[in-house]
Amino acid sequence: MNPYKILVVDDSIFMRKMITDMITEDAQFQVIGTAKNGKEAVNMVKMLKPDAITMDIEMPEMNGLDALKIIMDIQPTPVIMLSSLTQDGARETIVALERGAVDFVGKPSGSISLDLHRVRELLLEKLHIAVKTNVLKFRSNPVVTPPIPRAKAVPRIEELPKVTKEHTVPHLSHQQGSSQVQQIVAIGTSTGGPRALHQVISHIPGHLPAPVVIVQHMPPNFTKSLAQRLNSVSELHVVEAEEGMILQNGHAYVAPGGFHMTVARNGPGVYKIHISKEEARGGHRPSVDILFESLLPLKELKRHIVLMTGMGADGAKGMLALKNAGAVTTIAESEETCIVYGMPRAAVELKCVMHVLAQQEIAPKLAQVVCK
Incomplete structure (x- = not known):
């Protein structure tokens, strides 16, 4: 089989050489060209x-975000973003994933960087996924954000919000008037998840009589930016979860990168979040299975469980256990809209899925089953 053809785009000669060397270590890939800015990249594509x-x-003349948008319009091609690990880099990466990038890898800091080996592994792993990805799905299933009726500023996509008091959920001592929780929605996702979450969370009504807990496989910094972005496009109040947060209806909580998130009872109708650094499960921390398993003892809650696009099988066994324990709803994203049909497929194969739905059908179904 002929090797897959890869284009490397970076304004640094050093980085272009380093990334090319990483990619060509795998005989299944051939670097067919390099570009120093987005304008060159568009022409070479x-x-x-x-x-x-x-x-x-970040590149001169045309940055990667603008180039990505043009490429997805004129010649849809799988793109892996090379992101800095700063907060600004994380915000821009979330935008890129919404615009059609398949995934991202943190940029190596240099040839003697201790994380260089890990970056190489991740890059090759994600390129193998990318070359098998049908990005035409992005055209057939565009992200559409409904208008936000309540008084909540929605920044331009390039102006994602910084953390402010508005984005902070108070802990128990400040929530004496919180609504009693009788239902919960739990969502797990991985590769392709930020775009899928944008689609789903932005279409859930703010009066949802349940909290939403979310595990997205992502490193630290990026989950905070993801939560901020989701908060800006949703009627729900979306935050990155913190230890001890009390769940509130109409709020959504994103597990922080590098930590497991679980839910525990904290009194009649009151539930709190626990964050831990326990060992990774199946290579993941946060783990969808660990979140789902924490809901097993909470049989008094009506539990609504969702698995969306992602590599592997994280969450499938947890969904099966919850279905057997009386979960009201189990949903898997359909293959037609998944960027990677791995996690939902695993759940379908375990025969624990009640509804197989296209991405754009998930939010209406959740509103239907939770609000009835």
Whole structure:
């Protein structure tokens, strides 16, 4: 089989060389060209028609976000973003994932960086996924954000909000008037998840009589930016979860990168979040299975469980256990809209899925079953 053709885009000569060397260590890939900015990348994509692209974000003349948007319009191609590990880099990466990037990898800090080996492994792993991804799905299933009727500023996509008091959920001592929780929605996702979550969370009504807890496989910093972005496009109040937060109806909580998130009873109708650094499960921390398993003892709650796009099988066994324990709703995203049909497929194969739904059908179904 001929090797997959890869285009490397970065404004640094050093980084272009380093990334090219990483990619060509795998005989299944061939770097067919390099570009130093987004404008060059767009032209080379038209000429070379690569199977996948690695794309820097900050570049002169045309940055990676603008180049990505044009490429997805004129020549849809799987793109892996090379992101800095700063908070600004994380915010821009979330935008890139919404615009159609398949995934991202944190940029290595140098040739003697201790994380260089890990970056190489991740890059090759994600390129193998990317070259098999049908990005035409992005065209057939565009992210559409409904208008937000309540008084909540929605920044332009390039102006994601910083953390403010508005984005902080108070702990128990400040929530004496909190609504009693009788239902809960739990969502697990991985590769392709930020775009899928944007679609789903932005279409859930703010008066939802249940909290929503979310595990997205993502490193630290990026989950905070994801929560802020989701908060800006949703009627729900979305935050990155913190230890001891008390769950509130109409709120959504994103597990912080690098930590497991679980839910525990804290009194009649009151539930709190626990964050831990326990060992990774199946290579994941946060783990969807660990979140789902924490809901097993909470049989007094009506539990609504969702698995969306992602590699592997995290969450499938947890969904099966919850279905057997009386979960009211189990939903798996359908193959037609998944960027990677792994986690939902695993659940379907375990025969624990009540509803297989396209991405755009998930929010209406949740509103129907939770609000009835």
